[in-house]
Amino acid sequence: MRGAAGVALGSSLLPSSLIARTGISARKRKVVVVTFGGGARDQETFAPDGQENIPHLLRELAPQSTFFTQVVNRGILGHYVATASLATGVYETINNFASLPPESPTVFEYFRKDLKRPASDVWVVAPSNGFNRIGESSHHSFGSGWGAQVILPKYLLGTATSGLGDYGHLLRDSYETPLYAPELSGNIFELEQLETILKLSVEDFRAHALTLSSPDELSVYIVRQLMRQFAPSLLWVTLHDIDIAHAGAYSLYIEGIRRTDRLSAEIWKAIQSEPEYAGKCTLIILPDFGRDSDEDAGGNGFQHHRTGDVISRTTWMMALGPGIREGVVYDRPVDSIDLVPTLGSMMGFTASLSRGKPITEIL
């Protein structure tokens, strides 16, 4: 990977803090987090055989990033609960398929409460109904009202089209959870808010949706609308197309990876082209975990993430933006739950109940 991406091994010593290097105060910094809720294995991504699937991540983004080769998820390998763990900095144990909020405070709540930010300054764009409670925890010390608003683009499109028209390709569900669509509750963004809040007419939304090819493309479209309308300081998007792998069709899994690669680059381009973000936004990209290895007889290779083997628990992370060192790779293990305290250090809030540790190499 180092040769293909033109990056070098990093040392752990940094000359100064992120603030000193950029002149951007923590409170003015913006952060966009992109997670892949449908893990991808090294062999289909950064390993030599997989590099053809990720030209944008490998050749455009990695050379501009600080890259961590070992991000270990020691929690439950289900996409909702793993994303909740990423967002709380605690390994959550909630039912992966239930409509439940995380039990520990989320990064969104820490951010808003500590920094006294309005609801419009933090948003989550998530793939399906199962993620509708990700924005706000049930933790008693926070109460309600400090969470993020959650946009479920597929839910919006389904409502906007009432099942009519040629939108089926955008309404695909994860194969892991097609059998269960929890009832919606929490800070859900409803269709009528498209017009009043996002300044996007339902007709325009429907028309644009017809030009897209997947649910994740719809999510990225919504991300761009949010960036233009609110320029939120903390924006979290979870992509999910890759998770079609559960159906066992390798070609569709690879298509999902290639699309995610392209969309990651589009998000980075959007960050650089939006005046509110250019020069002051950090982009963090990481899959929530991996998938089972071909060698583990207990699994069925790429199809699932059920064995808990090393390959399924280990993934990567890249960070890009002002003050982040470019073209540097760290091989030391980082924990999935280190993300939240790292964001806290970057943005000036304290993730007091997180169990992770700040990742000093990007601070």
Place this chain on the structure above:
Amino acid sequence: MHPEDLKPEQFSGYPPEARKLALDCLETFRRLPLSFLPSLLREVIEFDFKFPVERRHLEKELGNLRSLSLQDLRAWFREFTEIKLSESLEKLNWIASPAQFVEQLSAHLWATHQMDAFRHAALGYADKLRAAVVPEPPTSPRLGIAVIGQGVDVAPGPLFRKLRTYGAYFSAVNPENGLRQLLEVVAARANSNPAPYGHWYIDGGEPLPHASGVTCVSYQAMEPVRAALLARIHAETQKTGMGPEALRTLMAQLRPVELSMAPGGDPVLNRFQIKLLTEGSGTQIFSTSFVEWAAREALRRAEPLTVLARFAPRQRQKPMHELLSPGPEQVALDPVGSLVDADMGAYYNWMNQQRLPGSEKSLFLVWFENHKEAVAISPALPRGTVSTETIDLRGILSWMT
């Protein structure tokens, strides 16, 4: 309920042979930890519907456990006894429903961060068992055959990339009568080494005529069963409170007759086929997933001498709720995507074959249907080589042996 409190009458709901087996082992069961025993009972309760090889394995495993002293048993299961279970798990009826217990145990292990410890304990047990009960070698070298790319004129990229390093790549195969030659080889092997469930032909579409000694499973033949299953899933998901775990439990309990499978026939094979659809993921909707999983399960469970797996085009991707809804509309196919799926599926077929005893002598052939490309893996062929010689499939197979 703890294992030491087990009573004979608690096995009254087991099928006849399974019940007899369980009662013969009752004393041993009483000494096993609850974190382990239901996994064993999940196998025991299925005994009447197991393939001959599976039966022998289970009998040997139980025989080994019975032969262990109390001290040995403690040593074998020390790590399992350290797994902490919940009160609600202990209250489950794990004797009558061991599979449901195992499912809930899995959720408990993940939630309590004990999955790694359990995994370590399970791998340790498997290692000890392999050392104590030496696996039976096959009576002749196994042969796996994968036929991929039906309906594709031009492959979208190089094929067999994962398998080429293990065998010889043939670039000038004469494809004429290729399928017929392969089926003849399978028939000849079934004839010379007859064994129940010893030779399989799995087809992702409509099966071709084949020899009577060959066990055949096909996606097309399962069509009514798949339709009945999808209708059942659809109906269940409309019910309030139905979650994925409940649905999985319900699917696991479905019997062949409940899914439009004709009564009679071979109960062992019927049960196997139902499990392909109720326990497999994607097997209900994608024929490529069906063939890969069927080959995997046939190899894992029946340990056959021969498997011919022919992949066929699967339907195009659609929204999942549409894929899962039985409908009369014309199915659009994706032959090129299916070729990519099958190329990976063939690699998994080979890997699954290599997990069986006798792997050092095993043979494997993958062929791009009606085309000139194939890879043959055999101890008799040099690895990572290329042959441009014109040869038919029968010729390649003769070189392999």
